[in-house]
Amino acid sequence: MNCKIKKTSDGNNKIKASVIVKKVHVVNSVLVRLTGGHAWVELGINNVEVVELNQGDVIFIEKGQYISFCHEKKSEEDHVQIIELNDEVLIELFPIMSHLSPVTLAKKVSRRIVTYYKIKDKPYISHVFFELNGVMRTRSELGYKEYLHSVYYVLSFFTCLQGFVSVIERTIKVKYCDKLYNIIINDINNKWTLELCASILYVSVSTLKRRLAMEGKSFREVYLDARMNASLILLRTTKLSISDIAIESGFRSCSSFSTTFKKYFGVSPKRLSLQIHY
Structure with a gap:
Protein backbone atom coordinates (compact mmCIF):
# COMPACT_ATOMS: atom_id res chain seq x y z
CA MET A 1 0.00 0.00 0.00
CA ASN A 2 1.62 3.23 -1.14
CA CYS A 3 -0.93 5.96 -0.44
CA LYS A 4 -0.61 9.70 -0.11
CA ILE A 5 -3.13 12.12 1.34
CA LYS A 6 -4.87 13.81 -1.53
CA LYS A 7 -8.13 15.20 -2.85
CA THR A 8 -9.29 14.67 -6.40
CA SER A 9 -12.45 15.29 -8.40
CA ASP A 10 -14.03 12.89 -10.85
CA GLY A 11 -16.00 13.86 -13.95
CA ASN A 12 -19.14 14.48 -11.89
CA ASN A 13 -17.28 16.86 -9.57
CA LYS A 14 -17.50 14.38 -6.69
CA ILE A 15 -14.71 14.83 -4.20
CA LYS A 16 -12.50 11.88 -3.36
CA ALA A 17 -9.99 12.03 -0.51
CA SER A 18 -7.50 9.62 1.00
CA VAL A 19 -6.88 9.54 4.74
CA ARG A 33 -16.10 -0.69 10.08
CA LEU A 34 -16.35 1.50 6.98
CA THR A 35 -19.53 3.51 6.41
CA GLY A 36 -18.40 4.08 2.83
CA GLY A 37 -15.48 4.30 0.48
CA HIS A 38 -12.61 1.87 0.19
CA ALA A 39 -9.71 1.16 2.56
CA TRP A 40 -6.49 -0.79 2.90
CA VAL A 41 -5.01 -1.98 6.19
CA GLU A 42 -1.35 -2.96 6.43
CA LEU A 43 -0.67 -5.31 9.34
CA GLY A 44 2.87 -5.76 10.63
CA ILE A 45 6.17 -4.05 9.88
CA ASN A 46 8.46 -6.72 8.43
CA ASN A 47 6.09 -9.38 7.10
CA VAL A 48 3.38 -6.99 5.95
CA GLU A 49 -0.09 -8.29 5.11
CA VAL A 50 -2.56 -6.02 3.28
CA VAL A 51 -6.31 -6.33 3.86
CA GLU A 52 -8.86 -4.52 1.69
CA LEU A 53 -12.10 -3.17 3.15
CA ASN A 54 -15.23 -2.04 1.34
CA GLN A 55 -18.39 -0.32 2.55
CA GLY A 56 -19.96 -2.21 5.45
CA ASP A 57 -16.99 -4.57 5.98
CA VAL A 58 -16.05 -5.19 9.62
CA ILE A 59 -12.56 -6.26 10.65
CA PHE A 60 -11.33 -7.50 14.04
CA ILE A 61 -7.66 -6.64 14.64
CA GLU A 62 -5.79 -8.33 17.47
CA LYS A 63 -3.92 -6.10 19.88
CA GLY A 64 -0.14 -5.81 20.04
CA GLN A 65 0.64 -5.10 16.39
CA TYR A 66 1.43 -2.07 14.27
CA ILE A 67 -0.89 -1.16 11.41
CA SER A 68 -1.03 1.44 8.65
CA PHE A 69 -4.39 2.56 7.30
CA CYS A 70 -5.49 4.22 4.07
CA HIS A 71 -9.14 5.23 3.59
CA GLU A 72 -10.27 6.48 0.20
CA LYS A 73 -13.37 8.56 0.85
CA LYS A 74 -15.90 9.10 -1.93
CA SER A 75 -18.12 11.51 -0.02
CA GLU A 76 -18.21 13.54 3.19
CA GLU A 77 -20.42 10.87 4.79
CA ASP A 78 -17.73 8.17 4.46
CA HIS A 79 -16.14 7.49 7.84
CA VAL A 80 -14.19 4.88 9.77
CA GLN A 81 -15.97 3.61 12.90
CA ILE A 82 -13.97 1.98 15.69
CA ILE A 83 -14.97 -0.01 18.76
CA GLU A 84 -12.03 -0.55 21.10
CA LEU A 85 -12.11 -3.83 23.07
CA ASN A 86 -10.19 -3.74 26.34
CA ASP A 87 -9.22 -6.91 28.21
CA GLU A 88 -12.00 -6.46 30.77
CA VAL A 89 -14.65 -6.78 28.07
CA LEU A 90 -13.01 -9.74 26.32
CA ILE A 91 -12.45 -11.62 29.59
CA GLU A 92 -16.17 -11.33 30.37
CA LEU A 93 -17.26 -12.40 26.88
CA PHE A 94 -14.72 -15.20 26.37
CA PRO A 95 -16.65 -17.95 28.27
CA ILE A 96 -19.78 -17.30 26.17
CA MET A 97 -17.88 -17.23 22.89
CA SER A 98 -15.87 -20.37 23.66
CA HIS A 99 -19.05 -22.21 24.68
CA LEU A 100 -20.98 -21.27 21.54
CA SER A 101 -18.10 -21.69 19.11
CA PRO A 102 -17.95 -25.14 17.44
CA VAL A 103 -15.42 -27.34 19.25
CA THR A 104 -13.85 -28.51 16.00
CA LEU A 105 -13.15 -24.95 15.01
CA ALA A 106 -12.11 -23.65 18.41
CA LYS A 107 -9.54 -26.40 18.94
CA LYS A 108 -8.17 -26.58 15.44
CA VAL A 109 -4.81 -24.84 15.30
CA SER A 110 -3.36 -23.34 12.14
CA ARG A 111 0.38 -23.18 11.57
CA ARG A 112 -0.07 -19.59 10.38
CA ILE A 113 -0.68 -17.05 13.13
CA VAL A 114 -3.80 -15.07 12.24
CA THR A 115 -4.08 -11.60 13.79
CA TYR A 116 -7.23 -10.33 12.06
CA TYR A 117 -10.64 -11.56 10.92
CA LYS A 118 -13.06 -9.93 8.49
CA ILE A 119 -16.80 -10.29 7.95
CA LYS A 120 -19.36 -8.67 5.66
CA ASP A 121 -22.00 -6.32 7.03
CA LYS A 122 -24.75 -7.98 9.09
CA PRO A 123 -28.21 -6.81 10.20
CA TYR A 124 -28.14 -4.07 12.89
CA ILE A 125 -24.31 -3.94 13.06
CA SER A 126 -24.38 -0.42 11.64
CA HIS A 127 -26.59 0.64 14.56
CA VAL A 128 -24.18 -0.87 17.11
CA PHE A 129 -21.21 0.95 15.55
CA PHE A 130 -23.17 4.20 15.44
CA GLU A 131 -23.86 3.90 19.18
CA LEU A 132 -20.42 2.65 20.29
CA ASN A 133 -18.01 4.38 17.88
CA GLY A 134 -15.20 5.81 20.03
CA VAL A 135 -16.88 4.62 23.26
CA VAL A 151 -20.18 -5.77 21.63
CA TYR A 152 -21.01 -9.46 21.92
CA TYR A 153 -23.61 -9.14 19.15
CA VAL A 154 -20.89 -8.00 16.74
CA LEU A 155 -18.32 -10.55 17.95
CA SER A 156 -20.85 -13.40 17.69
CA PHE A 157 -20.56 -13.28 13.89
CA PHE A 158 -16.81 -13.95 14.22
CA THR A 159 -17.11 -16.99 16.53
CA CYS A 160 -17.81 -19.40 13.66
CA LEU A 161 -14.54 -18.42 11.96
CA GLN A 162 -11.74 -20.91 12.42
CA GLY A 163 -9.31 -19.93 15.15
CA PHE A 164 -11.10 -16.76 16.27
CA VAL A 165 -11.83 -17.92 19.80
CA SER A 166 -8.19 -19.00 20.18
CA VAL A 167 -7.12 -15.46 19.25
CA ILE A 168 -9.39 -14.03 21.97
CA GLU A 169 -7.89 -16.48 24.47
CA ARG A 170 -4.39 -15.36 23.44
CA THR A 171 -5.42 -11.70 23.62
CA ILE A 172 -6.66 -11.71 27.21
CA LYS A 173 -3.32 -12.86 28.58
CA VAL A 174 -2.17 -9.49 29.89
CA LYS A 175 1.50 -8.57 29.35
CA TYR A 176 3.62 -6.13 31.34
CA CYS A 177 3.66 -3.69 28.42
CA ASP A 178 -0.16 -3.72 28.52
CA LYS A 179 -0.19 -3.02 32.26
CA LEU A 180 2.30 -0.20 31.79
CA TYR A 181 0.32 1.27 28.89
CA ASN A 182 -2.92 1.26 30.91
CA ILE A 183 -1.24 3.08 33.79
CA ILE A 184 0.03 5.81 31.47
CA ILE A 185 -3.07 6.18 29.27
CA ASN A 186 -5.34 6.60 32.31
CA ASP A 187 -3.37 9.67 33.41
CA ILE A 188 -1.62 10.80 30.23
CA ASN A 189 -0.73 14.25 31.61
CA ASN A 190 1.31 12.82 34.48
CA LYS A 191 5.10 12.96 34.18
CA TRP A 192 5.65 9.22 34.19
CA THR A 193 9.00 7.64 34.97
CA LEU A 194 10.17 4.06 34.95
CA GLU A 195 10.64 4.21 38.74
CA LEU A 196 7.10 5.48 39.35
CA CYS A 197 5.51 2.86 37.12
CA ALA A 198 7.57 0.08 38.71
CA SER A 199 6.34 1.09 42.17
CA ILE A 200 2.71 1.01 41.00
CA LEU A 201 3.24 -2.47 39.55
CA TYR A 202 5.02 -3.59 42.77
CA VAL A 203 8.18 -4.67 40.95
CA SER A 204 11.72 -3.37 40.90
CA VAL A 205 12.95 -1.16 38.08
CA SER A 206 15.31 -3.88 36.88
CA THR A 207 12.47 -6.45 36.85
CA LEU A 208 10.20 -4.15 34.86
CA LYS A 209 12.97 -3.44 32.36
CA ARG A 210 13.67 -7.15 31.98
CA ARG A 211 9.98 -8.05 31.54
CA LEU A 212 9.51 -5.35 28.92
CA ALA A 213 12.64 -6.48 27.07
CA MET A 214 11.31 -10.06 27.02
CA GLU A 215 8.16 -8.69 25.36
CA GLY A 216 10.23 -6.71 22.85
CA LYS A 217 9.36 -3.35 24.37
CA SER A 218 10.98 -0.51 26.28
CA PHE A 219 9.53 2.07 28.68
CA ARG A 220 10.13 4.85 26.16
CA GLU A 221 8.28 2.96 23.39
CA VAL A 222 5.23 2.25 25.57
CA TYR A 223 5.15 5.85 26.81
CA LEU A 224 5.26 7.17 23.24
CA ASP A 225 2.61 4.69 22.06
CA ALA A 226 0.26 5.86 24.82
CA ARG A 227 0.72 9.56 24.08
CA MET A 228 0.35 9.12 20.33
CA ASN A 229 -2.73 6.90 20.63
CA ALA A 230 -4.32 9.36 23.07
CA SER A 231 -3.74 12.21 20.61
CA LEU A 232 -5.09 10.19 17.66
CA ILE A 233 -8.30 9.37 19.57
CA LEU A 234 -8.80 13.05 20.42
CA LEU A 235 -8.10 14.05 16.83
CA ARG A 236 -10.61 11.55 15.51
CA THR A 237 -13.42 11.94 18.05
CA THR A 238 -13.29 15.64 19.02
CA LYS A 239 -12.93 19.04 17.40
CA LEU A 240 -10.27 20.29 19.81
CA SER A 241 -7.55 22.49 18.39
CA ILE A 242 -4.12 20.99 17.74
CA SER A 243 -2.65 22.98 20.64
CA ASP A 244 -5.33 21.65 23.03
CA ILE A 245 -4.74 18.08 21.84
CA ALA A 246 -1.01 18.56 22.43
CA ILE A 247 -1.68 19.59 26.04
CA GLU A 248 -4.19 16.78 26.59
CA SER A 249 -1.61 14.29 25.28
CA GLY A 250 1.03 15.41 27.77
CA PHE A 251 3.11 17.73 25.56
CA ARG A 252 4.29 21.15 26.71
CA SER A 253 4.50 22.72 23.26
CA CYS A 254 2.41 22.40 20.12
CA SER A 255 5.50 22.36 17.87
CA SER A 256 7.07 19.46 19.79
CA PHE A 257 3.79 17.56 19.59
CA SER A 258 3.39 18.17 15.84
CA THR A 259 6.95 17.06 15.12
CA THR A 260 6.56 13.87 17.18
CA PHE A 261 3.14 13.12 15.69
CA LYS A 262 4.38 13.48 12.10
CA LYS A 263 7.44 11.33 12.78
CA TYR A 264 5.28 8.65 14.41
CA PHE A 265 2.31 8.55 11.99
CA GLY A 266 3.88 9.96 8.82
CA VAL A 267 1.46 12.89 8.59
CA SER A 268 1.01 16.15 10.53
CA PRO A 269 -1.90 16.34 13.01
CA LYS A 270 -3.35 19.40 11.24
CA ARG A 271 -3.37 17.70 7.85
CA LEU A 272 -4.89 14.49 9.22
CA SER A 273 -7.57 16.46 11.07
CA LEU A 274 -8.58 18.21 7.86
CA GLN A 275 -8.85 14.87 6.05
CA ILE A 276 -10.93 13.25 8.81
CA HIS A 277 -13.35 16.13 9.31
CA TYR A 278 -13.52 17.59 5.81
Missing part, protein backbone atom coordinates in the same frame (compact mmCIF):
# COMPACT_ATOMS: atom_id res chain seq x y z
CA ILE A 20 -3.63 7.82 5.69
CA VAL A 21 -2.29 6.96 9.11
CA LYS A 22 0.98 5.04 9.42
CA LYS A 23 2.37 2.76 12.13
CA VAL A 24 -0.46 2.86 14.66
CA HIS A 25 0.21 0.63 17.65
CA VAL A 26 -2.94 -1.39 18.38
CA VAL A 27 -2.78 -1.62 22.17
CA ASN A 28 -6.32 -2.95 22.61
CA SER A 29 -8.00 -5.21 20.08
CA VAL A 30 -10.39 -3.26 17.86
CA LEU A 31 -13.39 -3.69 15.59
CA VAL A 32 -13.27 -1.41 12.54
CA MET A 136 -15.24 2.32 25.80
CA ARG A 137 -17.00 1.60 29.12
CA THR A 138 -15.77 -0.02 32.32
CA ARG A 139 -17.65 -2.33 34.66
CA SER A 140 -18.34 0.48 37.14
CA GLU A 141 -20.06 2.72 34.56
CA LEU A 142 -23.78 3.01 33.98
CA GLY A 143 -24.89 1.15 30.87
CA TYR A 144 -21.96 -1.30 30.96
CA LYS A 145 -24.19 -4.38 30.57
CA GLU A 146 -25.92 -2.93 27.51
CA TYR A 147 -22.50 -2.03 26.10
CA LEU A 148 -21.29 -5.59 26.73
CA HIS A 149 -24.31 -7.13 24.99
CA SER A 150 -23.87 -4.87 21.97
Whole structure:
Protein backbone atom coordinates (compact mmCIF):
# COMPACT_ATOMS: atom_id res chain seq x y z
CA MET A 1 0.00 0.00 0.00
CA ASN A 2 1.62 3.23 -1.14
CA CYS A 3 -0.93 5.96 -0.44
CA LYS A 4 -0.61 9.70 -0.11
CA ILE A 5 -3.13 12.12 1.34
CA LYS A 6 -4.87 13.81 -1.53
CA LYS A 7 -8.13 15.20 -2.85
CA THR A 8 -9.29 14.67 -6.40
CA SER A 9 -12.45 15.29 -8.40
CA ASP A 10 -14.03 12.89 -10.85
CA GLY A 11 -16.00 13.86 -13.95
CA ASN A 12 -19.14 14.48 -11.89
CA ASN A 13 -17.28 16.86 -9.57
CA LYS A 14 -17.50 14.38 -6.69
CA ILE A 15 -14.71 14.83 -4.20
CA LYS A 16 -12.50 11.88 -3.36
CA ALA A 17 -9.99 12.03 -0.51
CA SER A 18 -7.50 9.62 1.00
CA VAL A 19 -6.88 9.54 4.74
CA ILE A 20 -3.63 7.82 5.69
CA VAL A 21 -2.29 6.96 9.11
CA LYS A 22 0.98 5.04 9.42
CA LYS A 23 2.37 2.76 12.13
CA VAL A 24 -0.46 2.86 14.66
CA HIS A 25 0.21 0.63 17.65
CA VAL A 26 -2.94 -1.39 18.38
CA VAL A 27 -2.78 -1.62 22.17
CA ASN A 28 -6.32 -2.95 22.61
CA SER A 29 -8.00 -5.21 20.08
CA VAL A 30 -10.39 -3.26 17.86
CA LEU A 31 -13.39 -3.69 15.59
CA VAL A 32 -13.27 -1.41 12.54
CA ARG A 33 -16.10 -0.69 10.08
CA LEU A 34 -16.35 1.50 6.98
CA THR A 35 -19.53 3.51 6.41
CA GLY A 36 -18.40 4.08 2.83
CA GLY A 37 -15.48 4.30 0.48
CA HIS A 38 -12.61 1.87 0.19
CA ALA A 39 -9.71 1.16 2.56
CA TRP A 40 -6.49 -0.79 2.90
CA VAL A 41 -5.01 -1.98 6.19
CA GLU A 42 -1.35 -2.96 6.43
CA LEU A 43 -0.67 -5.31 9.34
CA GLY A 44 2.87 -5.76 10.63
CA ILE A 45 6.17 -4.05 9.88
CA ASN A 46 8.46 -6.72 8.43
CA ASN A 47 6.09 -9.38 7.10
CA VAL A 48 3.38 -6.99 5.95
CA GLU A 49 -0.09 -8.29 5.11
CA VAL A 50 -2.56 -6.02 3.28
CA VAL A 51 -6.31 -6.33 3.86
CA GLU A 52 -8.86 -4.52 1.69
CA LEU A 53 -12.10 -3.17 3.15
CA ASN A 54 -15.23 -2.04 1.34
CA GLN A 55 -18.39 -0.32 2.55
CA GLY A 56 -19.96 -2.21 5.45
CA ASP A 57 -16.99 -4.57 5.98
CA VAL A 58 -16.05 -5.19 9.62
CA ILE A 59 -12.56 -6.26 10.65
CA PHE A 60 -11.33 -7.50 14.04
CA ILE A 61 -7.66 -6.64 14.64
CA GLU A 62 -5.79 -8.33 17.47
CA LYS A 63 -3.92 -6.10 19.88
CA GLY A 64 -0.14 -5.81 20.04
CA GLN A 65 0.64 -5.10 16.39
CA TYR A 66 1.43 -2.07 14.27
CA ILE A 67 -0.89 -1.16 11.41
CA SER A 68 -1.03 1.44 8.65
CA PHE A 69 -4.39 2.56 7.30
CA CYS A 70 -5.49 4.22 4.07
CA HIS A 71 -9.14 5.23 3.59
CA GLU A 72 -10.27 6.48 0.20
CA LYS A 73 -13.37 8.56 0.85
CA LYS A 74 -15.90 9.10 -1.93
CA SER A 75 -18.12 11.51 -0.02
CA GLU A 76 -18.21 13.54 3.19
CA GLU A 77 -20.42 10.87 4.79
CA ASP A 78 -17.73 8.17 4.46
CA HIS A 79 -16.14 7.49 7.84
CA VAL A 80 -14.19 4.88 9.77
CA GLN A 81 -15.97 3.61 12.90
CA ILE A 82 -13.97 1.98 15.69
CA ILE A 83 -14.97 -0.01 18.76
CA GLU A 84 -12.03 -0.55 21.10
CA LEU A 85 -12.11 -3.83 23.07
CA ASN A 86 -10.19 -3.74 26.34
CA ASP A 87 -9.22 -6.91 28.21
CA GLU A 88 -12.00 -6.46 30.77
CA VAL A 89 -14.65 -6.78 28.07
CA LEU A 90 -13.01 -9.74 26.32
CA ILE A 91 -12.45 -11.62 29.59
CA GLU A 92 -16.17 -11.33 30.37
CA LEU A 93 -17.26 -12.40 26.88
CA PHE A 94 -14.72 -15.20 26.37
CA PRO A 95 -16.65 -17.95 28.27
CA ILE A 96 -19.78 -17.30 26.17
CA MET A 97 -17.88 -17.23 22.89
CA SER A 98 -15.87 -20.37 23.66
CA HIS A 99 -19.05 -22.21 24.68
CA LEU A 100 -20.98 -21.27 21.54
CA SER A 101 -18.10 -21.69 19.11
CA PRO A 102 -17.95 -25.14 17.44
CA VAL A 103 -15.42 -27.34 19.25
CA THR A 104 -13.85 -28.51 16.00
CA LEU A 105 -13.15 -24.95 15.01
CA ALA A 106 -12.11 -23.65 18.41
CA LYS A 107 -9.54 -26.40 18.94
CA LYS A 108 -8.17 -26.58 15.44
CA VAL A 109 -4.81 -24.84 15.30
CA SER A 110 -3.36 -23.34 12.14
CA ARG A 111 0.38 -23.18 11.57
CA ARG A 112 -0.07 -19.59 10.38
CA ILE A 113 -0.68 -17.05 13.13
CA VAL A 114 -3.80 -15.07 12.24
CA THR A 115 -4.08 -11.60 13.79
CA TYR A 116 -7.23 -10.33 12.06
CA TYR A 117 -10.64 -11.56 10.92
CA LYS A 118 -13.06 -9.93 8.49
CA ILE A 119 -16.80 -10.29 7.95
CA LYS A 120 -19.36 -8.67 5.66
CA ASP A 121 -22.00 -6.32 7.03
CA LYS A 122 -24.75 -7.98 9.09
CA PRO A 123 -28.21 -6.81 10.20
CA TYR A 124 -28.14 -4.07 12.89
CA ILE A 125 -24.31 -3.94 13.06
CA SER A 126 -24.38 -0.42 11.64
CA HIS A 127 -26.59 0.64 14.56
CA VAL A 128 -24.18 -0.87 17.11
CA PHE A 129 -21.21 0.95 15.55
CA PHE A 130 -23.17 4.20 15.44
CA GLU A 131 -23.86 3.90 19.18
CA LEU A 132 -20.42 2.65 20.29
CA ASN A 133 -18.01 4.38 17.88
CA GLY A 134 -15.20 5.81 20.03
CA VAL A 135 -16.88 4.62 23.26
CA MET A 136 -15.24 2.32 25.80
CA ARG A 137 -17.00 1.60 29.12
CA THR A 138 -15.77 -0.02 32.32
CA ARG A 139 -17.65 -2.33 34.66
CA SER A 140 -18.34 0.48 37.14
CA GLU A 141 -20.06 2.72 34.56
CA LEU A 142 -23.78 3.01 33.98
CA GLY A 143 -24.89 1.15 30.87
CA TYR A 144 -21.96 -1.30 30.96
CA LYS A 145 -24.19 -4.38 30.57
CA GLU A 146 -25.92 -2.93 27.51
CA TYR A 147 -22.50 -2.03 26.10
CA LEU A 148 -21.29 -5.59 26.73
CA HIS A 149 -24.31 -7.13 24.99
CA SER A 150 -23.87 -4.87 21.97
CA VAL A 151 -20.18 -5.77 21.63
CA TYR A 152 -21.01 -9.46 21.92
CA TYR A 153 -23.61 -9.14 19.15
CA VAL A 154 -20.89 -8.00 16.74
CA LEU A 155 -18.32 -10.55 17.95
CA SER A 156 -20.85 -13.40 17.69
CA PHE A 157 -20.56 -13.28 13.89
CA PHE A 158 -16.81 -13.95 14.22
CA THR A 159 -17.11 -16.99 16.53
CA CYS A 160 -17.81 -19.40 13.66
CA LEU A 161 -14.54 -18.42 11.96
CA GLN A 162 -11.74 -20.91 12.42
CA GLY A 163 -9.31 -19.93 15.15
CA PHE A 164 -11.10 -16.76 16.27
CA VAL A 165 -11.83 -17.92 19.80
CA SER A 166 -8.19 -19.00 20.18
CA VAL A 167 -7.12 -15.46 19.25
CA ILE A 168 -9.39 -14.03 21.97
CA GLU A 169 -7.89 -16.48 24.47
CA ARG A 170 -4.39 -15.36 23.44
CA THR A 171 -5.42 -11.70 23.62
CA ILE A 172 -6.66 -11.71 27.21
CA LYS A 173 -3.32 -12.86 28.58
CA VAL A 174 -2.17 -9.49 29.89
CA LYS A 175 1.50 -8.57 29.35
CA TYR A 176 3.62 -6.13 31.34
CA CYS A 177 3.66 -3.69 28.42
CA ASP A 178 -0.16 -3.72 28.52
CA LYS A 179 -0.19 -3.02 32.26
CA LEU A 180 2.30 -0.20 31.79
CA TYR A 181 0.32 1.27 28.89
CA ASN A 182 -2.92 1.26 30.91
CA ILE A 183 -1.24 3.08 33.79
CA ILE A 184 0.03 5.81 31.47
CA ILE A 185 -3.07 6.18 29.27
CA ASN A 186 -5.34 6.60 32.31
CA ASP A 187 -3.37 9.67 33.41
CA ILE A 188 -1.62 10.80 30.23
CA ASN A 189 -0.73 14.25 31.61
CA ASN A 190 1.31 12.82 34.48
CA LYS A 191 5.10 12.96 34.18
CA TRP A 192 5.65 9.22 34.19
CA THR A 193 9.00 7.64 34.97
CA LEU A 194 10.17 4.06 34.95
CA GLU A 195 10.64 4.21 38.74
CA LEU A 196 7.10 5.48 39.35
CA CYS A 197 5.51 2.86 37.12
CA ALA A 198 7.57 0.08 38.71
CA SER A 199 6.34 1.09 42.17
CA ILE A 200 2.71 1.01 41.00
CA LEU A 201 3.24 -2.47 39.55
CA TYR A 202 5.02 -3.59 42.77
CA VAL A 203 8.18 -4.67 40.95
CA SER A 204 11.72 -3.37 40.90
CA VAL A 205 12.95 -1.16 38.08
CA SER A 206 15.31 -3.88 36.88
CA THR A 207 12.47 -6.45 36.85
CA LEU A 208 10.20 -4.15 34.86
CA LYS A 209 12.97 -3.44 32.36
CA ARG A 210 13.67 -7.15 31.98
CA ARG A 211 9.98 -8.05 31.54
CA LEU A 212 9.51 -5.35 28.92
CA ALA A 213 12.64 -6.48 27.07
CA MET A 214 11.31 -10.06 27.02
CA GLU A 215 8.16 -8.69 25.36
CA GLY A 216 10.23 -6.71 22.85
CA LYS A 217 9.36 -3.35 24.37
CA SER A 218 10.98 -0.51 26.28
CA PHE A 219 9.53 2.07 28.68
CA ARG A 220 10.13 4.85 26.16
CA GLU A 221 8.28 2.96 23.39
CA VAL A 222 5.23 2.25 25.57
CA TYR A 223 5.15 5.85 26.81
CA LEU A 224 5.26 7.17 23.24
CA ASP A 225 2.61 4.69 22.06
CA ALA A 226 0.26 5.86 24.82
CA ARG A 227 0.72 9.56 24.08
CA MET A 228 0.35 9.12 20.33
CA ASN A 229 -2.73 6.90 20.63
CA ALA A 230 -4.32 9.36 23.07
CA SER A 231 -3.74 12.21 20.61
CA LEU A 232 -5.09 10.19 17.66
CA ILE A 233 -8.30 9.37 19.57
CA LEU A 234 -8.80 13.05 20.42
CA LEU A 235 -8.10 14.05 16.83
CA ARG A 236 -10.61 11.55 15.51
CA THR A 237 -13.42 11.94 18.05
CA THR A 238 -13.29 15.64 19.02
CA LYS A 239 -12.93 19.04 17.40
CA LEU A 240 -10.27 20.29 19.81
CA SER A 241 -7.55 22.49 18.39
CA ILE A 242 -4.12 20.99 17.74
CA SER A 243 -2.65 22.98 20.64
CA ASP A 244 -5.33 21.65 23.03
CA ILE A 245 -4.74 18.08 21.84
CA ALA A 246 -1.01 18.56 22.43
CA ILE A 247 -1.68 19.59 26.04
CA GLU A 248 -4.19 16.78 26.59
CA SER A 249 -1.61 14.29 25.28
CA GLY A 250 1.03 15.41 27.77
CA PHE A 251 3.11 17.73 25.56
CA ARG A 252 4.29 21.15 26.71
CA SER A 253 4.50 22.72 23.26
CA CYS A 254 2.41 22.40 20.12
CA SER A 255 5.50 22.36 17.87
CA SER A 256 7.07 19.46 19.79
CA PHE A 257 3.79 17.56 19.59
CA SER A 258 3.39 18.17 15.84
CA THR A 259 6.95 17.06 15.12
CA THR A 260 6.56 13.87 17.18
CA PHE A 261 3.14 13.12 15.69
CA LYS A 262 4.38 13.48 12.10
CA LYS A 263 7.44 11.33 12.78
CA TYR A 264 5.28 8.65 14.41
CA PHE A 265 2.31 8.55 11.99
CA GLY A 266 3.88 9.96 8.82
CA VAL A 267 1.46 12.89 8.59
CA SER A 268 1.01 16.15 10.53
CA PRO A 269 -1.90 16.34 13.01
CA LYS A 270 -3.35 19.40 11.24
CA ARG A 271 -3.37 17.70 7.85
CA LEU A 272 -4.89 14.49 9.22
CA SER A 273 -7.57 16.46 11.07
CA LEU A 274 -8.58 18.21 7.86
CA GLN A 275 -8.85 14.87 6.05
CA ILE A 276 -10.93 13.25 8.81
CA HIS A 277 -13.35 16.13 9.31
CA TYR A 278 -13.52 17.59 5.81
